[in-house]
Structure formats: structure tokens, C-alpha cells
Amino acid sequence: MSSQPSHPALLIPGPIEFDDAVLQSMSHYSESHVGAPFVNTFGETLSMLRKLFQSTDPAAQPLVISGSGTLGWDLVAANLAEPGDEVLVLHTGYFADSFADCFETYGVKATQLKAPIGSRPQLPEIEAALKEKKYKLLTVTHVDTSTGVLSELKALSELVHKVSPETLVIVDGVCSVGCEEIEFDKWNLDGVITASQKAIGCPAGLSISMYSGRAIETFKNRKSPPGSYFASFKNWLPIMQNYEAKKPSYFATPSPQLIHALHTSLTQILSKPLSERFAAHRATSQKVKKAVAALGLKQLASDPADQANGMTAIYLPENVKVPELMPAMMKKGVIFAGGLHKEIATKYFRFGHMGVSVTDPNRDDIDRALEALESSLSDLGYQKA
Amino acid sequence: MSSQPSHPALLIPGPIEFDDAVLQSMSHYSESHVGAPFVNTFGETLSMLRKLFQSTDPAAQPLVISGSGTLGWDLVAANLAEPGDEVLVLHTGYFADSFADCFETYGVKATQLKAPIGSRPQLPEIEAALKEKKYKLLTVTHVDTSTGVLSELKALSELVHKVSPETLVIVDGVCSVGCEEIEFDKWNLDGVITASQKAIGCPAGLSISMYSGRAIETFKNRKSPPGSYFASFKNWLPIMQNYEAKKPSYFATPSPQLIHALHTSLTQILSKPLSERFAAHRATSQKVKKAVAALGLKQLASDPADQANGMTAIYLPENVKVPELMPAMMKKGVIFAGGLHKEIATKYFRFGHMGVSVTDPNRDDIDRALEALESSLSDLGYQKA
Known part of the structure; x- marks a missing residue:
């Protein structure tokens, strides 16, 4: 606790x-x-x-x-x-x-x-x-x-x-x-x-x-x-x-x-081998990226070789906007970040998966976030094509 | 507490x-x-x-x-x-x-x-x-x-x-x-x-x-x-x-x-008028400076008009050195600072009296420091001339 x-x-x-x-x-x-x-x-x-x-x-x-x-x-x-x-x-x-x-x-x-x-x-x-x-x-x-x-x-x-x-x-x-x-x-x-x-x-x-x-x-x-x-x-x-x-x-x-x-x-x-820490981040990242793909969403980094292991930047579905998704996520107890790249800032959001949210077995932050993302998108009328 | x-x-x-x-x-x-x-x-x-x-x-x-x-x-x-x-x-x-x-x-x-x-x-x-x-x-x-x-x-x-x-x-x-x-x-x-x-x-x-x-x-x-x-x-x-x-x-x-x-x-x-805060620092400073003078010690700032209210820089007595005074004070639970001015760094020490040590009536930091200073100097063989 x-x-x-x-x-x-x-x-x-x-x-x-x-x-x-x-x-x-x-x-x-x-x-x-x-x-x-x-x-x-x-x-x-x-x-x-x-x-x-x-x-x-x-x-x-x-x-x-x-x-x-x-x-x-x-x-x-x-x-x-x-x-x-x-x-x-x-x-x-x-x-x-x-x-x-x-x-x-x-x-x-x-x-x-x-x-x-x-x-x-x-x-x-x-x-x-x-x-x-x-x-x-x-x-x-x-x-x-x-x-x-x-x-x-x-x-x-x-x-x-x-x-x-x-x-x-x-x-x-x-x-x-x-x-x-x-x-x-x-x-x-x-x-x-x-x-x-x-x-x-x-x-x-x-x-x-x-x-x-x-x-x-x-x-x-x-x-x-x-x-x-x-x-x-x-x-x-x-x-x-x-x-x-x-x-x-x-x-x-x-x-x-x-x-x-x-x-x-x-x-x-x-206190643990660094290799374990990096492997844990890779594993969580894979889980997030698979879940994102399963929702029918695309990442900014399309080539898996170019994808970071501590965060995922995800294009919003058509018709869902950052100012709608963020409060919906917040209601479910999860904070994501909006876009930052000047040219497309309003078209995507960012999910950070680093540190204790990844390595602490007593935390369920990542699972809760994925569930909240799926249900928030559904609440906002998004359905996988 | x-x-x-x-x-x-x-x-x-x-x-x-x-x-x-x-x-x-x-x-x-x-x-x-x-x-x-x-x-x-x-x-x-x-x-x-x-x-x-x-x-x-x-x-x-x-x-x-x-x-x-x-x-x-x-x-x-x-x-x-x-x-x-x-x-x-x-x-x-x-x-x-x-x-x-x-x-x-x-x-x-x-x-x-x-x-x-x-x-x-x-x-x-x-x-x-x-x-x-x-x-x-x-x-x-x-x-x-x-x-x-x-x-x-x-x-x-x-x-x-x-x-x-x-x-x-x-x-x-x-x-x-x-x-x-x-x-x-x-x-x-x-x-x-x-x-x-x-x-x-x-x-x-x-x-x-x-x-x-x-x-x-x-x-x-x-x-x-x-x-x-x-x-x-x-x-x-x-x-x-x-x-x-x-x-x-x-x-x-x-x-x-x-x-x-x-x-x-x-x-x-x-939460209180600033004037009270400044007055409290002036009063504590006066108390420290009087006690320092009573011990026969001199400040770097000889003119009272030039003396800060949140700290006092004090010349060491002859024959007492910073590396002797500091551990003696530490044993009595008080940390002072050594000198910093390049030309005379080894010849003086500094006593800070700011913030809660001055304004919190539940703290006795300043009194303890003055007692520790007097007894430490005495332990080190200093007697007022």
C-alpha cells in the first residue's frame, strides 16, 4: 500500500x-x-x-x-x-x-x-x-x-x-x-x-x-x-x-x-540488475503498443524499431479530440499528456510508462490506464473500424 | 513538537x-x-x-x-x-x-x-x-x-x-x-x-x-x-x-x-504582517549581537548600522580555531558555518538566525546556540579578557 x-x-x-x-x-x-x-x-x-x-x-x-x-x-x-x-x-x-x-x-x-x-x-x-x-x-x-x-x-x-x-x-x-x-x-x-x-x-x-x-x-x-x-x-x-x-x-x-x-x-x-529494468520497460511497452493496436489506433512512430520503451505517442481516432479524452481519462483516475509536436499537436496524445508504474508489482497503473483508455474512447463514441 | x-x-x-x-x-x-x-x-x-x-x-x-x-x-x-x-x-x-x-x-x-x-x-x-x-x-x-x-x-x-x-x-x-x-x-x-x-x-x-x-x-x-x-x-x-x-x-x-x-x-x-516578521528578526539579531559582545567577541561588521538581522559574522578569539569550534558546537547539537571571505576565512565563523528558528515560539534554537557557543569556547580554554 x-x-x-x-x-x-x-x-x-x-x-x-x-x-x-x-x-x-x-x-x-x-x-x-x-x-x-x-x-x-x-x-x-x-x-x-x-x-x-x-x-x-x-x-x-x-x-x-x-x-x-x-x-x-x-x-x-x-x-x-x-x-x-x-x-x-x-x-x-x-x-x-x-x-x-x-x-x-x-x-x-x-x-x-x-x-x-x-x-x-x-x-x-x-x-x-x-x-x-x-x-x-x-x-x-x-x-x-x-x-x-x-x-x-x-x-x-x-x-x-x-x-x-x-x-x-x-x-x-x-x-x-x-x-x-x-x-x-x-x-x-x-x-x-x-x-x-x-x-x-x-x-x-x-x-x-x-x-x-x-x-x-x-x-x-x-x-x-x-x-x-x-x-x-x-x-x-x-x-x-x-x-x-x-x-x-x-x-x-x-x-x-x-x-x-x-x-x-x-x-x-x-538494487537489481539494470538489464532487468530495461527488460521490464520493454515488456510493458510491448503490452501497451499491442493494446493500442488492438484498439485500432496508430502510433506516431510507425516502425517498431523506432518505438520508445518508456512512452507511446498515439494518434487520436477521427472525431475524438484531446480536450474530450483528457477529462474522460481523468474521471477514471488517469492522466495522459496531449500532443507537443507543433505541426500535429492537436492530433495525438502521449502515454508515459516509466519507473514504478512499470517496475512495482503492487501497482496496476498501466492496466488501469489501458482499461480507462478503451472505455473513455467508447464513451466518446469511438468504435474500432 | x-x-x-x-x-x-x-x-x-x-x-x-x-x-x-x-x-x-x-x-x-x-x-x-x-x-x-x-x-x-x-x-x-x-x-x-x-x-x-x-x-x-x-x-x-x-x-x-x-x-x-x-x-x-x-x-x-x-x-x-x-x-x-x-x-x-x-x-x-x-x-x-x-x-x-x-x-x-x-x-x-x-x-x-x-x-x-x-x-x-x-x-x-x-x-x-x-x-x-x-x-x-x-x-x-x-x-x-x-x-x-x-x-x-x-x-x-x-x-x-x-x-x-x-x-x-x-x-x-x-x-x-x-x-x-x-x-x-x-x-x-x-x-x-x-x-x-x-x-x-x-x-x-x-x-x-x-x-x-x-x-x-x-x-x-x-x-x-x-x-x-x-x-x-x-x-x-x-x-x-x-x-x-x-x-x-x-x-x-x-x-x-x-x-x-x-x-x-x-x-x-x-499569514502575519511582514512588519512583525522583520521586527522579530531584528529583535533576535540584537539578542545574538549582545550575547556575542558579552562574550568579548567582535563582529566583522563593526558599525551597528551595517549589521545584518538574519546572520552574524564573528571573529574567533585568539587561539581558538574553526576546526576546533565546529565539532565542539556539533557535540552540543548546533551547526554554525566557517568563514567565507577569502582574505580572512580561517579567522571567523557565521551564525545564521533566520526563519522558524527566529519566529517559531516552540523552538529554542537560538538560546541553545548561544549557550553552546559560550560553553564550547570555555571548553576550548577561552576566557573573556
Whole structure:
């Protein structure tokens, strides 16, 4: 039994439902940000993040900063690229547009390689683009929260290292870290940015990211100073290294309560093999996608190889509208998200299936959501063709 | 009786001790960041912030963003000044150096007007500086957390408006908002930046700030785009206006749990006249400062007019060292902070007296701290000369 008050199941692609123990960690009594107990908790949290990224390379560095997933874009754009640099942004939806905007803010020239809605740029196109121009870095949205499209990282990274070995491989993993397989070292990734409130299962308020030794060398070899103060590696790298070495250190006050919650969620995640966690998300995703197909509904991501495992983006049936479906679902105790991709926002909805809603056997969130979806559509007059 | 587990009283100049109800709000079950219940909570929180700043000007705008006090510097430097602009930074300790660093990051030329340690730049010097050069804005640290020096805002703002009426008046109120009087409209302030974890009494993780209509016009009239993406007014102003109008809107995911906690702390603060809150902080501060003097100890801020009401920075007696005093205090259940001002960091300590430790009649934090200080110094062989 959950100790949380009764509330609708939040099944959007983040924030997700949180475990009781994680939420209780948010209420931790006040601690000094430079006192031994908290420094120890923060240090352990960083060490656990290395495990979540399946990384053992001591040259790599995780960062946890008060902020949101969006702050990760500034971390990349202000530290790993310099004004005038060219970067290649693989576009699968809303978030590539914003990442490109962020690069432009810091004087970095972003070229977008776009795919049709529900698809992703293919390796041959990417290869051609990399051969055309020298890019300082390439970004890929691992799971595009606006479309539910999953990108393939391993083959992509291999391609970049083969065709343009100096180009850094940067992953927007906001909607993938914790529910999709990521082998940071083995796949030769240079940066993965994410946030706390999705598959990591900790309330929002933290920007979480991981950088390779190569990315950090790129930063150290900059000709110009970093373009941001709050997001500067110069200010944060020594702090993170100190926390991990259990030494007090100060640049900006972290949030002890959020770090405690992250410590709790990472402890829970790492208490079982990660492979089991990813398999559970794949299995639930398959169940959702089969149920959606059985209802006669189509996903934005039409190719099964492009379908994310932590969320599903689903076209509405003709004649059913988002402002009708959402309140109908809410009455049955389930919250879904509307569309986010600018061009088709009103034509689809999103179902998030990450974290405890997937892994906790005491929860029936997913089954309830599928039942609520079927009966709500029926209530709204939809019948499978 | 507090529902928090027994723990040492955290009496550093932030984070402070938190009220039970505030900490419990941190454990709020998960909500959608764009759903009506949370949008309503965020909107009310912004409206309450206006009251905290004693502002009724609809052209002014409060901002609440996941981050820390430090992010406030980026908000000012990246939005209210442009590359090549000159700004005047009044220096009372550690934080002016960092604010100046932040300006330089965004290509803004910062001139520091320094005062001796424990003092603050005087109005005639400031007037002379303002007459020498045209400054886009002036910054003042209301309470310098590194020295316990309080700056006088009303007379300063009058001076700036008289001598250099186009110069924006920007206040670093990280250690003052919630415990020192601030009349945003009446004093013609253009920006006050602060954080959640000090006198506002909400756990760390939020950058809180307030800008005048004039500051926002200055932003709108920029010739160059803002220098930051995550800290861009362009991205945040419409979001805050929408939240206050109770309309869902998205740029970066806020932290519902932290916003709930801020909502609770602001509700508590505003349940009584602000004047009573400021008076309580003044009274406790006087009590602390008298006790410190009775022990024969000296403050960094020697002039009573320069002494903050939410903290006291105290020189150590000869022959007593920070690494001796801190564990002695900890044994008696009290946590103080060491020194922070680079030039004299080992020679003093800091005692924070803000929030529930001051206002909650059921707490005896301050008395216990004063007793612990006296007995610890005695244990360490100190006797009043």
C-alpha cells in the first residue's frame, strides 16, 4: 500500500509517479550543503550515476545541478562548442528545435537533419551530412518526448567515430536514461544529458548529465571562455570532483532534499540488475503498443524499431479530440499528456510508462490506464473500424 | 513538537531550519507540470511573492526557476546588460567578486567599488563613481553572507535615481529577502534576486527573483539577444505570466514539489504582517549581537548600522580555531558555518538566525546556540579578557 494520498495516476512522459520512499526523502531535515553527512550523500549519488550509465572510466564525469533537463542544453552548448563552431542536430521533433535554439544563443551554428514526423534521420543521410562539413559535435534525442521516437545510439556512435572521429557524440537522454539501455563507455558516447523526473524516478529540479574524458578535454582546450556562468564546467567540474572525493566545496548551493531523493531512487534502481529494468520497460511497452493496436489506433512512430520503451505517442481516432479524452481519462483516475509536436499537436496524445508504474508489482497503473483508455474512447463514441 | 527526526540545529546563513509543514509539502504526490492543480499552485505562489516584495505594480514580474541563488546572477547579467555595457558592483565580500565574474562571462564590464572588510561602500563614493561613468546597472549585496554586512537600499536607490536615473538598481537579496525589509515598488528597485533556502524558509533548489517594469523594458529594448538560453527572459517571462494567469505553458519542467513547499512557506510568512516578521528578526539579531559582545567577541561588521538581522559574522578569539569550534558546537547539537571571505576565512565563523528558528515560539534554537557557543569556547580554554 502506498502512503501517498489517493490521486490520479500520472502517466505522462514525465514527471512520472514516484515511489513512497523517494517522496519521503524529499522531506529530509535541513542539512548543511558543506557538512560531512550531505557531502557523503552527494558523493555516493554521483558514484551511483556512473553505474546507471554503465561507466567505469575515471576520466568521465557525472554532474548534478539544480535546474531542469533544459539546463543540459546550456551545459553542452556553452562548454563543448565555441562561438562559430558548427554542430549537427538530428531532428525527431520538438526538442531538436529547442536544442538548436540553445546552440544559436551561444553563437554556435546548428544544422538540423530532419526526419518525417514519427521517424528519425537514417544512418546513410547522417553519414552524408558528416562528410559534407566538419561538425564539432552531433546531438541526438534518444527518446523524443514529443513523438515517442527512439533513436539507435550504438550504431550511430560507431558511424560518427568512423566517418568523423573528432565529432563529439552528445545524447539528449531526458526521456531515456533509466528506461532505455545506455552503455556510456562501450558505445563511446561523449555526453548524455537528462533530468530527474522521468525514468530516474526522482522529483523534478535536477539537471543530470555525464561527460566523457574526451568531452572534458574538449572543454579544457577551448580557445574562448565558456558562454555561461551558472552552466560553466569551469565552475562545476571541481565541485563534482570534490563531492565524489567526499570533500566539501562550494559554487552554488545544491538542494539537499532533491539529492536525498535522487540517492534513494538510484539505490532502488541499482538494487537489481539494470538489464532487468530495461527488460521490464520493454515488456510493458510491448503490452501497451499491442493494446493500442488492438484498439485500432496508430502510433506516431510507425516502425517498431523506432518505438520508445518508456512512452507511446498515439494518434487520436477521427472525431475524438484531446480536450474530450483528457477529462474522460481523468474521471477514471488517469492522466495522459496531449500532443507537443507543433505541426500535429492537436492530433495525438502521449502515454508515459516509466519507473514504478512499470517496475512495482503492487501497482496496476498501466492496466488501469489501458482499461480507462478503451472505455473513455467508447464513451466518446469511438468504435474500432 | 516537530515531526522531524532529532537532528542538530542548522544555524548557518542558509540553508536554514525548515518548518514541518514545508518539509511535508516536499513529499507531495506527483502532478503534471501543465495540469490545472499545479498551475494553480504555481500561479498563487507567484502572486504571494509580489506580496513578499510589497509590490503591487502589475508591470513588475516575479520569476521562480529551478536553480539556485547563483542563477540569479545569470538572469541579471544575460538579460539586463549587453556585451560591452558597463556595470557598477558594490563590493562587501565574496559575492560581489562572483557577481562580477558572472558579468564578465557575458561580456559585460564590471567595475567593483570595494569597501574594507566588514564595511560597505559609502554613498559619497558611490555618487562619485556614478558621476564618473555611465553604468547600465548597479548591483548591491543587501546582506553579504560572507561578512554579515547589511547595505542600506532606500537611500542608495534614491541616490542612483538622482545622480544616474537611467541606471538600474539591482539587489542581491539571497540572504535578505524574508528577513530584511524590502519595499520593491516604493524604493524604486529594478531587480531583486534571491533563493529559496534562506529567510524564505523553503528547501534549496529555486532561483527566485523580481523585476520592475523598467527592467523588463530594458530587456525588451536589447540590441543583442540574451546571452543565456536557460536563464533567458525571452523564454521565461511568458511562462511566468501564463502561470500567474493560471494557464498551462511549457519551457522547462518546474519542480512541483519545491513549488508546493514554497507555496506553504509563503502562506505561513504572509499569514502575519511582514512588519512583525522583520521586527522579530531584528529583535533576535540584537539578542545574538549582545550575547556575542558579552562574550568579548567582535563582529566583522563593526558599525551597528551595517549589521545584518538574519546572520552574524564573528571573529574567533585568539587561539581558538574553526576546526576546533565546529565539532565542539556539533557535540552540543548546533551547526554554525566557517568563514567565507577569502582574505580572512580561517579567522571567523557565521551564525545564521533566520526563519522558524527566529519566529517559531516552540523552538529554542537560538538560546541553545548561544549557550553552546559560550560553553564550547570555555571548553576550548577561552576566557573573556
